[in-house]
Amino acid sequence: MPIDATRPYDHDNVFAKILRGEIPNKTVYEDDYALAFHDINPQAPTHILVIPKGAYVSWDDFTANAPDGDVVGFIRAVGHVAREAGLVAPGYRLLANAGLDAHQEVPHLHVHIFAGRPLGPMLAHPHE
Ligand code: AMP
Numbered sequence: 001m002p003i004d005a006t007r008p009y010d011h012d013n014v015f016a017k018i019l020r021g022e023i024p025n026k027t028v029y030e031d032d033y034a035l036a037f038h039d040i041n042p043q044a045p046t047h048i049l050v051i052p053k054g055a056y057v058s059w060d061d062f063t064a065n066a067p068d069g070d071v072v073g074f075i076r077a078v079g080h081v082a083r084e085a086g087l088v089a090p091g092y093r094l095l096a097n098a099g100l101d102a103h104q105e106v107p108h109l110h111v112h113i114f115a116g117r118p119l120g121p122m123l124a125h126p127h128e
Pocket residue numbers: 014023025038039040041042049096097103104105106
């Protein structure tokens with residue numbers, strides 16, 4: 001079910017549980033600002049999720065309310081993960097679903113990193 005990105009943060013969401021170590025994950029990278037791990041249901045040969053350590057529902061919540069240091073740290077972490085995975089030369093795609101129309105399912109900000117094959121057009125059905 002897609003979530004409404006304007007709702008308050010739910011501390012029981014699956015990524016909050018991953019950050020607390022209550023649910024296992026395949027960690028790719030971790031620092032003070034971000035955790036990166038493999039998506040449980042990969043949509044491309046490489047499908048990594050990068051999440052901020054702080055409690056932010058969505059890209060909107062994060063960019064409106066996070067301190068500058070958290071924003072910089074998180075964005076640098078996304079770049080670092082892609083670079084360290086060797087994705088710069090072949091290329092990669094970032095995606096952050098925010099709210100209902102984007103079909104955001106987990107109410108903790110996450111950036112998807114897709115790579116490993118030509119990824120096609122930006123949207124599956126651009127004219128629908
Ligand atoms: P979104 O639709 O942008 O909210 O994407 C949520 C993503 O989280 C999906 O790609 C799911 O496969 C992924 N996901 C959900 N639960 C887990 C989990 N426990 N570990 C890793 N990825 C997960």
